[in-house]
Amino acid sequence: MIIGKLKEAIICLRAGRVTLRYPFEPSVVPEGFHGQPQLDIDKCTGCGACSMACPARCIEITDEADQRTMLYCLDRCSYCARCQEVCPEEAIVLSSEFELATDSVDDLRVTARFDLVRCEECGEVVGTRREIEKLAAEMPEKTGISVDQISWLQLCAECKRKRSLETARDLQAPEQ
Amino acid sequence: MNVLYLDLNRCIYCRACEVACEREHGGVSRIFVTLLDWTEPVPVACRHCEKHPCVEACPVDAIEVTDEGAVIIHTNKCISCGLCVIACPFGVIELDKAGKIADKCDLCAHRLADGRQPACVLTCPTRCIQYGEFEEIMARARAKPGLTLVSAVGETGTVVTMPDRPAGAVQKATSGSD
Amino acid sequence: MSVVQDIIKQMSLGAPGLLQEIEERAPQQLYATVAPEQVVATAKYVVNQLGGRFLITAGTDDREPRGDFCVSHIFSLDEEHIFLTLQIRLEPQDPQIQSITGIVPGASWAEREMQDLLGIRVVGLDDSRRLVLPDDWPEDLHPLRRDVPHDIRPEPVTGAEPQRREPPEGATVVAIGPFFPVLEEPAYFRLFVDGETIVGSDYRGFYNHRGIEKLGDSALTYKQVPFIAERICGICGFIHSSCYCEAVEIAIGIPAPPRAKYIRSIMLELERIHSHILWLGIAAHIVGFETAFMQSWRMREPLMWLCERISGNRKTYGMNQVGGVRRDLPTDIHPDILNVLDTVEKEWSELYSAIQDDTTLLMRLADVGPITPDYARAMCVAGPTVRGSGLPRDARVDHPYAAYADLPVNVITFDSCDVLARTLVRIEETLNSIKQIRVALQDMPDGDIMAEIEEIPAGREGICTVEAPRGEAIHYVLTGSNNQLARWRVRAPTYCNLQAVPGMLQDQNIADVPIAIGSLDPCFSCTERMEVVDCKTGSVRAYSHEEMINMCRLQDGLSD
């Protein structure tokens, strides 16, 4: 009995003070820490892949008039880094920032706005201007389809289906 | 190489292909029959284009062309960016909002694998949708009277023929006006 | 003949007429289709003749596209390392099935839950009160049915009362809960006492039932589920994400690469170590032994920092994905891991030694909360709870997953069947875990950490059990179309262990109840709190529940 208590006392004494001085002293996080996601709006095309991937549904996309708004509700973030993983433009990365406490939830909300392109037939949303410009720039070289043929980039899926016969004719190989 | 053949002249807008496709693919149809002007049905399925803009648009190589010439989305690799949807010339890729992935015709790969033709082909009441060897299909298409042949992007992919009669069905109707 | 074929043969011959069909849908996973009227007889055969151990029941709403409901009673044939699932298909209108609690008393909650959530009536349940659904939930609304949206918020039924069980004559009720004071978690025990002796008890829990299964098979995609799976438990989250991922990998027949499996095992054992250390601290706290509480938690902290360094997160590592893991364990981290393990091993051994000599403590633990081997078997308890009753059940050995087939798993049992036995199991297991990690680090193969998975076909089933610190967690998956599961069934180990509480408390002294219940290391769903520290003044203020709700909702257009 007494031996047990002595052993316990030794353990306590040897441990000494173990608590950190945080928040009065900074706490350093390790490399690769999953802190608050940071968005590089210049790189982002507004494609929304992050929004679809996010398990916590932090990223809300609203299309209104000629603008897409992406609202990052970082108060809901679970720091899984899926957004970083899927982003085709490497526009979002998880930073080492973890001191997120605030008394205004707005401090944890980030908004990004993008110009939308709407279907020239029906007005349905096709995508953001950045997405379409990106495709228009890359497509001719990658597929060999000339720039003036890719008018369908301005159409929604349903209108493309309606115009599919014309498109097919446009794209027909010249020898046929 | 085997291709899909859509003979628009025979479509009756019954949408059996849509219901069949839906049945084969977990409740979402990947073929669309669009009715133009109430009288001109256009069944649209993936053309499995040779130049395949969707494959080129995909930033994560989730879309692949198989040895059989089918353009297939590997759903587990898809990141839902939607670029293929915009890139597709025919509007046959849609982003499945529930499943959060891009979805399109896979030529019923699971059926072809066990020797069955795609569901839309077999179910089509009017033989509007067919599937077979490219040259054979082309020969069949060329042999039909009064049809215009339109092909997809490139020289393979889906073969489409449409009636070359100018007048629509409504104009054909010979009714003494009231 | 392989063991699997032998079982198939035994079942076909030994249970003539019971089975409609039996097949191996994944390696070591047998599914037997049983006619509804044969379910009891077949369960009896499986338990008595094959030595089957009941794990869990998964009810499935299969009305689309099959047009029926399916009940899957999942059993483990431990010695043969086989999962044997009895599947019973039920008519879609007014589905009902005979209870198997006459054969397996531990199936009671599983059947009650199925009755609540799927509206499959279980005939012959001795206790058919609500288990999971709130008391004010409408009668005919079964949330796991696929036609019920995941975000439904029905009008509460007014005047609803909890269905309490009445005490035996002459006994008095002592209520513990609905906020269980020892663990500060929601659970409501009603103890029926005669003087200081417990003569019976009743339990009502699930107060914070979060509907995670429903979210997983209706709102989330395959790649999103691991992150919510991880949040099933705040301590052993990695258990659940691993269990989910391996179940899907089994279902589609694409295992994670060997390196990923080793990384999973390492993370799982790190989790076990810090969980067991944490538990010892809490157990000490329950019996008023604050020294051990403080020192345990101190010892644990370096492990948490280590995990943060490995995964980027202190807890809920987010490392699992179907097909493997998302982060490698580079060689330059290995020495740090070994260092932390060395320290923990040394300190833990010292603490163990001190406790063994502390007779006061031992007296609080010995002969308290007895669970006999027979009762343990009947209630299907798991983890240290079953091993403390002398039964060598451990998923790492019974159904090896991750890299456990290659690791030196020592199944530790003690046979005094009391709280002390459970304590000793945990302490020694911690030391064994350290050994396993060392071996894993040494033997870890090179290569990919993620398998190439092109798509996840629909209609595949997979079962995985993972030995959590509290016992085995079980995940059953049925893959669906549209990039989503069709059914995800999760059983956390506390689910079966809690069912043993009435027997464990029977004839015990009321003063021993907290540590007895604590000895199960129960994991109820927790709550949240927030404190604000002013760095300048050092003042601390706690926010109230209302304040927090208001802060979330202020300018909030979001719903959750």
Place this chain on the structure above:
Amino acid sequence: MNQQHINWVPSVCPFCGVGCGFLAGVDRGRLVALEYLIEHPVSEGALCPKGNAALDTVHHADRLLHPLKRVGDGFERISWDQALQEIAERILEIREAHGPNALAFLASAKCSNEENYLMQKWARLVGTNSVDHCARLCHASTVAGLGKTLGAGAMTNPVTDTVNADCIFVIGSNYAECHPVAARWVGDALEQGAFLMVADPRVTPTVWHADLCLQLRPGSDVALINGMMKIIVEAGLCNEEFIGSRTSGLEQLRELLQTVELSEVEEISGVPADAIEEAARHYATAEASVIMWSMGITQHITGTDNVMSLANLALITGHLGRPGAGLMPLRGQSNVQGACDMGALSNVLPGYVAVTDFERRRQIAAKWGVTELPTARGLTVVEMMNAAASGDLHSLYVMGENPIVSDPNVQHVRQGLDNIDLLVVQDIFMTETAELADYVLPAALWAEKSGSYTSTERRVQWQPTLVAPPGEALPDWQIICEMGRRTGYADCFPFASPGDILTEINTVSPAYGGITPERVQALGGLIWPCPDEDHPGTPILHQEKFGTEDGLGHITPTPYRPPAETPDEQYPLTLTTGRLVLHYNSGSMTRRTKALLSREPRLFVEISAADAAERGIEDGELVRVATCRGYTDCVARVVPTVAAGVVFMPFHFSGTNILTSDALDPTAKIPEYKVAACQIEKSPR
């Protein structure tokens, strides 16, 4: 889906009369999958959207499970024994009190031959010929018209034989929507150069492929056909040889045609004379011509006349009795042909023996072990509703029909059914009619029982049992057998299986003589007439002689009569009704099928742009359609496919038949669904 446990069983599609086949996949007692049956002689694996969704209703949660008895406004579950006993007792009481003609029975074109046979047998044993079914509402005029002219009220050539035709004349049929697989064979014929002409008030999908379209006014068919015949006769395009050797009555026709003026025809039908001429010449001069029709011809007060004039057209040109030449009434339900063959009609016994035919009636009575059967013609469907309303009918026993949606002028039907003492409905779902019943009996559907079904081309096919019925539901044949026994005819219902019943049918109906249970189970079945066990079946009728007593085709002149209702100031538009490809009849099955309902979710009315503009109606707007019988609200579709003055509504949703007319064809007693004077306005809601 894991397919390895699926047992694939050839099955007959339960929807329209084409008789397509598919493979039903059974997995551990559930119907779980459907596969295309490429070997099927009619469909070659093809299926329309309904066929593709055929399994969706089988294990449906709405299925009736237990016998129900009305208690106040609701129902109470009772045992089968109680249900059968109480119904039997009440039927006997009513017969005792009011005589057998106070009882009426509705058989079903969705049930098997065996079940229809039993239903009419039971009715007649109980003492009434008031047994009828919905054939009365679709092709009764075909049965009457062809019976009178050709001696056999059925399609003369198989559907697949269309491919052999050089000219295909479609009138009052929208086969592309109503019988989509028939379009396969027409399409094949067109690719071989056949000429397709379609007469229809609307530009339907059938018209899209036509070489010539005659957009006639609803109800002007006889005028149009007489006009065509006048051109043929005057141009000398008749088949004199055929007329001489195989027909009678040409002279009377000539007399009638002399009174026909083409300018008048043009005015009545709205079709230009040169188009009529073109059609007439194509039809008469083609090597082989077929005529296809459906309810656009039959559902008129002149339905029988319409059919007879088509028969006249075929007879004077000799387009009968050869491959590619024939008359093809496309029937609407999977077993409507069979239900008629089985005598589930108020005027005929099995094998089309008139109830008034003393000798042959006695023969059937003898086979049934009774001395006599009722002799008076019974009530037809619409007459039953009238009798119910007037208090002459006290009991109605309904098997698998939904008159409250499908009958014309349904408000009147509702009054009748409300008035009745005993209404029994035996069905698979709680239909709108069942909701009014005193007793509701849960029945098995096609996949849950075996039996033979006769398609539009007289092809008798076997449907094997695939799965067990849900709950306590029972196959209709078992229920009727039990009712028969409990109403005092135990000896007449000794059957233990549908095969036993078919064996009795073999002896009662000569055309089914060789269609034995063993033979009919082969893929594709057999085509009647098949008089004995060695007979291979008869795909093409009338090759040597007609079915009339003298063996000749009776040319029967039919003067034009206007429809019962013509537009007036109050109701200036003509409403016509029809089917959609995605729905089926009263919709109790297809409106419960997500894939179909999602594509065509609600009732609409098609209206021309001119009529819409006049009323300020926009496409997609809610409008109110009214006739003198009532009104219904639905969505307007402003389309170019109906002519001004004509509007169209599908009949699959409750509401349409509030509007339709119950004026009857005097011979066939078929109501004039196809013409009602109506008005449309913006919905006041």
